[in-house]
Amino acid sequence: MSAVAPLVPRRVRGTPERAVAQRRLALLGTGTVGAAFVERYQRLQARGLDLPRAAWLANSRSVQACADGLAPALQRANAAPRREVLLQGWAEAEALHAGDIVVDATASELVADWHAEWLARGVSVVTANKLGHGSLLARSQAIVDAQCETGARYGDSATVGAGLPLLGSLRALVAGGDRIHAVEGVLSGSLAWLFDRYDGSRPFSDFVREAAAAGYTEPDPRIDLSGEDVRRKLLILARAAGLPLEASQVRVESLLPVELAGASADAADALLALLDGPLAARLREAETDGARLRFVGRFDAEGASVGLRALPAAHPLCSGRGTDNRVAVTSDRYPLQPLVIQGPGAGAEVTAAALLDDVLRIGAA
Ligand SMILES: NC(=O)c1ccc[n+]([C@@H]2O[C@H](COP(=O)([O-])OP(=O)(O)OC[C@H]3O[C@@H](n4cnc5c(N)ncnc54)[C@H](OP(=O)(O)O)[C@@H]3O)[C@@H](O)[C@H]2O)c1
Known part of the structure; x- marks a missing residue:
């Protein structure tokens, strides 16, 4: 039998390239999961998948623009000196707009408190951080309410079972x-x-x-x-x-x-x-x-x-x-x-894959 092109759902193939490319992506957390995310993003990009453009990434020490790519930005962020006080520079970083996607690869309460705020601004959130829906009920409810208000999406499949279909x-x-x-x-x-x-x-x-x-x-x-x-x-x-x-x-x-x-x-x-x-x-x-x-x-x-x-x-x-x-x-x-x-249901690679699944799903919506 001759080789055939893989079947791609019409909705994905038919999505105008502009729509995905216009979305920007910001990554918070440059540790084990953040680094695995960057590696997988690059692998998928090399395979020609249509991914939102990486705008900036941040950890608790610095914010780095990704104009020269995610990997150099990751290196710079991880080389930044440790500080007594956690920086929240990402809150003032290049503003995210409706349609953009922020990926939370931290375990930070501070960042989780921003999930509802981003959603209220129309920014979709993809998270490995369990403190969004896995901690205070009021925070979880605020996330649901903000989604309903703006239609922004919340991708949390990495938080339980690292992307298993749970x-x-x-x-x-x-x-x-x-x-x-x-x-x-x-x-x-x-x-x-x-x-x-x-x-x-x-x-x-x-x-x-x-x-x-x-x-x-x-x-x-x-x-x-x-x-x-x-x-x-x-x-x-x-x-x-x-x-x-x-x-x-x-x-x-x-x-x-x-x-x-x-x-x-x-x-x-x-x-x-x-x-x-x-x-x-x-x-x-x-x-x-x-x-x-x-x-x-x-x-x-x-x-x-x-x-x-x-x-x-x-x-x-x-x-x-x-x-x-x-x-x-x-x-x-x-x-x-x-x-x-x-x-x-454990490990940085499967977790990063789950994060990118959610990014792609949101990007193609
Ligand atoms: N590791 C796994 O296999 C795994 C599996 C499933 C889920 N998870 C979840 O994924 C998340 C990340 O795990 P990890 O293993 O990658 O942790 P990690 O290696 O400790 O990395 C955490 C990252 O978050 C950053 N961070 C902390 N507070 C911040 C803040 N206020 N603002 C910005 N960045 C902040 C840290 O910055 P600094 O670099 O400056 O310290 C660090 O880069 C956690 O929620 C974890 O439960 C992990």
Whole structure:
């Protein structure tokens, strides 16, 4: 059979090139995800994809114009000296106009507070920062309201499952009139890896150090072990399902003993061994019952919770390997067998890919 041109949906191919090229792009955050975003942007550009023109990028130290390209601007931004006070120069940078796109690759409250402001100005926001929909309910509501007001778009598929089709599927079910009864999931790639690997052969703290060395955890693994990251993702999922949940309504069972939680960053590593006894006991108990340990976030009509659960080996959340995320949705449409979405949901590359998917989707709209 002779080679044929790949099928491209008419809407995308038919979008006038001007429309995408006229949009400008600003990137906030030049760390692990920001750098992966720049690399992928350049790769897609080299393949001839129609991308919004990069105008400027910024971190907490400097703002750089991208006239000579994203990569040199990234280098200059990361070479800027560290300061006592975080700069917010990006707020005064070349003004973004309706139709432009800002990408948030920070974990900053300050930047998240700007999401609704940008949307209100007609600027679309694409984010890996979970603090937009994953923190204060008022901030999340302001984001939705600003979108409705101006029609600007909010791309947050990178915030849960690093672009797995989770948020889009939930929103599509709700838009189609389905009622969500429960959502439960293994939402942290690092905790998925830890409980997939932890077999009691070595202390749990050894596995934590291995996960940190492999880059699966945050630089301070206590951020993962506290359950806070999972709480944020659960809030994002709940709000996408139409549930106006407050952060305080999620019961979080942290894995951290008080002494480890309160220790300084320098002292924390030496105290990781405090995890070993309690987790060895939880594992023995689970094994006696033929169960597996999984760190699960769940919401249903009864409430919302985050914590370590012992699940039967056949439970949908026990499949998957490594850092895979898994989410099971029970609804009117899926009352008995849940809809299960599973796949690699961690890492800078998949996160950057999810950000660019959203940029392209918005650019082509
Ligand atoms: N790493 C991953 O695999 C991964 C996966 C999924 C989602 N995420 C999410 O993606 C986001 C970025 O993660 P990361 O790993 O790239 O973090 P990172 O390496 O620590 O980079 C964070 C970047 O944000 C910048 N920043 C902080 N506050 C700022 C402010 N007020 N104004 C402008 N820039 C500011 C930092 O500036 P400086 O350079 O000046 O410090 C830095 O460039 C986070 O929300 C994270 O949860 C990360």
